[in-house]
Structure formats: structure tokens, C-alpha cells
Amino acid sequence: MTAASEKTIFFQALEIASFEERTKFVQQACKDDAQLHAAVSALLRENDREENLIDRPVAAAILPTMLSTETGELTDPRFSPGAMVGPYQLMERIGEGGFGWVFVAQQQSPVQRRAALKIIKPGMESREVIARFEAERQAIALMDHPNIARVFDAGVTESAQPYFVMELVRGVPLTDFCNSNRQSIQERLQLFVTICHAVQHAHQKGI
Incomplete structure (x- = not known):
């Protein structure tokens, strides 16, 4: 099977709450492909971990060349205000998690609008992090509720960093x-x- 099949099985398995039913589904979906079964099982184990790389702050020592000498924050000239990510021009960084940055972005085409763009931090593109990022993107895209931000778009940068674009919601506590x-x-x-x-x-x- 292909890598796409691996992702498909992983996402479908995430929708199964019962551990026993999920295990049975993965076994049936992977059939006799031991390598595929091992890969999907590894992604599911990583997803189910209580503590995960993406849930912990990134130590500054991991990416010393990306630290701003003025603020001490992680930065990258490819993702500074004015830079383009696909058809989106980055305006300002408004959020940061253990593995991703969130920007206000101005979509240039085919329509012009402001949105929130979330992208994996440079240097964090491990197999497990990308799988969790994809699962988050897929989960948000499945939701359709007036009080939940909508996903508009998704893509991958030239440097192979996945991102997704969603409704920009400004607010206060x-x-x-x-x-x-x-x-x-x-x-x-x-x-x-x-x-x-x-x-x-x-x-x-x-x-």
C-alpha cells in the first residue's frame, strides 16, 4: 500500500473510540502488510501518548540559529511579516504552541480576505508531529458549527512544512x-x- 493509504487508515482509526474496535479495524485495513500495520500502529501510539513532543514547549537550544537576539523568541525570515505562504501573505504572528505558529494572513487569490494560518515550526517536521498536525487539521475540517472556526484551505510550503488556514476570530477573554x-x-x-x-x-x- 502507499503512504496515502497509511494516512487514510490512521485518520479513520482516530474516529473509533473503542481501543478493541480500533485495533480490529487496523488489522483488517492493513491485511497482510506488516510494514503498513507497524507504521499505522506507531502513529496511533504517538497520538495517544499523554505527553507528546507537540504538547511541550520547544527548548531554545534546539534551534539556536532561529532565536531572535532582541526578543529571545523563535523566528525564521521565511515566515516574517510580508512573507508569502502559498497565496497567503503573513501579517503578524498571534500565537505559538509547542510545535506550531499561528499568523494573521492576507489571502491574495482567488479571493482577498484575512484568515488565521497555522504552520509547523521549522525543524519540527518529524513523522509524529506531522501526523498529529494532520489529525488536528482533519478534525477541525470535519466540524460544522457557527461557534467553531472553519477551515478554509490547506497546503505544504516549498520547504515541505504543512499548514492550514482557518477563519480568523478576534476576541477577548x-x-x-x-x-x-x-x-x-x-x-x-x-x-x-x-x-x-x-x-x-x-x-x-x-x-
């Missing part, structure tokens, strides 16, 4: 919003119910 609008207890509970509906939708999609 929930408690700040409630306090500044002087919301009553009833209004806060109603807002909480709205949030719960979005969380329920995500749970129904296996998140």
Missing part, C-alpha cells in the same frame, strides 16, 4: 466580555449553554 457588558447571571448562563453546544458538536465529531 470570556470573563472580560461578560464584565464589560455587565451581563447578569442569566445572560452568562445562556452564553455558557451556547459554548456547551459547540463543545458537544466537537465531541460528536470525535474531538
Whole structure:
């Protein structure tokens, strides 16, 4: 089987909650291909780990040449404001996780709009990290709810770094919003119910 089949089996297996049913599905999907079975099983083990590389902050010593001498933050001239990632021009970096950066990006074509672009940090493109990134992208794309940001696009840079583009949602902390609008207890509970509906939708999609 091809690498594409490996990804397909991995994503399908993620949607199965029961460990026994998932194991049975992988065995049937991989048939007699021991190498494919081992590869898919390794991705699933990595995905299920409580502690994972992408959940931990990246030590500055890992990528010393990418550290800004002024701020001490990880940076890369290929992903500085004004740089292009596919048809998207990066505007500003607004978020950073253990393995990815999030930018405000201006889409140039076929339509012009601002969006949020998430990309794997340079140097973090291991097999396991890419698999987790792909799983996250796939999971978000499956959701369709007015209170969950939508995925617009996805691609890979010339340097083989996956990225995906989603709806840009600007906001403030929930408690700040409630306090500044002087919301009553009833209004806060109603807002909480709205949030719960979005969380329920995500749970129904296996998140």
C-alpha cells in the first residue's frame, strides 16, 4: 500500500473510540502488510501518548540559529511579516504552541480576505508531529458549527512544512466580555449553554 493509504487508515482509526474496535479495524485495513500495520500502529501510539513532543514547549537550544537576539523568541525570515505562504501573505504572528505558529494572513487569490494560518515550526517536521498536525487539521475540517472556526484551505510550503488556514476570530477573554457588558447571571448562563453546544458538536465529531 502507499503512504496515502497509511494516512487514510490512521485518520479513520482516530474516529473509533473503542481501543478493541480500533485495533480490529487496523488489522483488517492493513491485511497482510506488516510494514503498513507497524507504521499505522506507531502513529496511533504517538497520538495517544499523554505527553507528546507537540504538547511541550520547544527548548531554545534546539534551534539556536532561529532565536531572535532582541526578543529571545523563535523566528525564521521565511515566515516574517510580508512573507508569502502559498497565496497567503503573513501579517503578524498571534500565537505559538509547542510545535506550531499561528499568523494573521492576507489571502491574495482567488479571493482577498484575512484568515488565521497555522504552520509547523521549522525543524519540527518529524513523522509524529506531522501526523498529529494532520489529525488536528482533519478534525477541525470535519466540524460544522457557527461557534467553531472553519477551515478554509490547506497546503505544504516549498520547504515541505504543512499548514492550514482557518477563519480568523478576534476576541477577548470570556470573563472580560461578560464584565464589560455587565451581563447578569442569566445572560452568562445562556452564553455558557451556547459554548456547551459547540463543545458537544466537537465531541460528536470525535474531538
